Amino acid sequence: MLTEDVVLPLVRGRFAVPYLWHARCASTQDVLRGSGLPEGAVAVAEHQTAGRGRAGRSWVDAPGRAVLVSILLRPPSGSPLPQLSLVAGLAVAETVETLTGRSAAVKWPNDVLLDDRKVAGILLEGDGDAVVCGIGVNVAQLPSELPADARVAPTSLALATGLEHDRATVLARVLDGVERRYDAWRHDGLAPLLPELERRNALRGRRARAEGVEGVVGRLADDGRIELLLDDGTARLARSGELELGG
Ligand code: BTN
Numbered sequence: 001m002l003t004e005d006v007v008l009p010l011v012r013g014r015f016a017v018p019y020l021w022h023a024r025c026a027s028t029q030d031v032l033r034g035s036g037l038p039e040g041a042v043a044v045a046e047h048q049t050a051g052r053g054r055a056g057r058s059w060v061d062a063p064g065r066a067v068l069v070s071i072l073l074r075p076p077s078g079s080p081l082p083q084l085s086l087v088a089g090l091a092v093a094e095t096v097e098t099l100t101g102r103s104a105a106v107k108w109p110n111d112v113l114l115d116d117r118k119v120a121g122i123l124l125e126g127d128g129d130a131v132v133c134g135i136g137v138n139v140a141q142l143p144s145e146l147p148a149d150a151r152v153a154p155t156s157l158a159l160a161t162g163l164e165h166d167r168a169t170v171l172a173r174v175l176d177g178v179e180r181r182y183d184a185w186r187h188d189g190l191a192p193l194l195p196e197l198e199r200r201n202a203l204r205g206r207r208a209r210a211e212g213v214e215g216v217v218g219r220l221a222d223d224g225r226i227e228l229l230l231d232d233g234t235a236r237l238a239r240s241g242e243l244e245l246g247g
Helices: 004-010 028-032 083-100 157-161 167-188 191-199
Strands: 019-022 042-045 066-073 104-107 111-114 117-127 130-138 207-210 213-220 226-230 235-238
Touching (some): 004 167, 028 130, 083 104, 083 111, 083 130, 083 157
């Protein structure tokens, strides 16, 4: 289990203070929201009874099989908060890649893909001046334990690699990775992360629909918006939101 005594010895950075563990809760997001805790506070659950995904969707887990974590962040006021989804996405993708030896991609703005299947998702929720960054990583699920009707076909680290992965190690690396990239983002913005985001951009060159228009996905703009090249030759920049993959 991902209790404090198991996880904290693996964490190198300053996040995870305090570390709030629940065998079961509605959503780890709600453990932190309105808590007034300091930046770096972390909530972890073995099972959520009302886990949330983006756009009002639910996030269903198989107890003890995933990493379900929320991190409280207190970015400077006026920061471009939607960028935090990409910042966290890179940290999760890097963790997945390090632990599996396989390249992991970020499907703008909030999914992490392994073999073109979703292995992790990120949910940002505002909490006054703070942001609660929720991360769900599929670690040990079997096919029957993953949602059959997901928008993006899901996988787990175990399914993708055929190997067992230690959830505590995944969690500790995600926490350290998010901290390192968040600190870089606070200091220098998104610019230093753009080359890696481009390299990990799962959507580049694919047809997609966003904000009512359809086209081919191009580059990421400096501010984290994504370019859509329309059939009439014009380009549009989409803000944070949903990109549906087209035909
Ligand atoms: C998505 O892909 O739609 C985002 C999924 C985010 C799931 C995580 S699990 C931990 C945290 N608590 C929640 O209720 N949701 C996030």
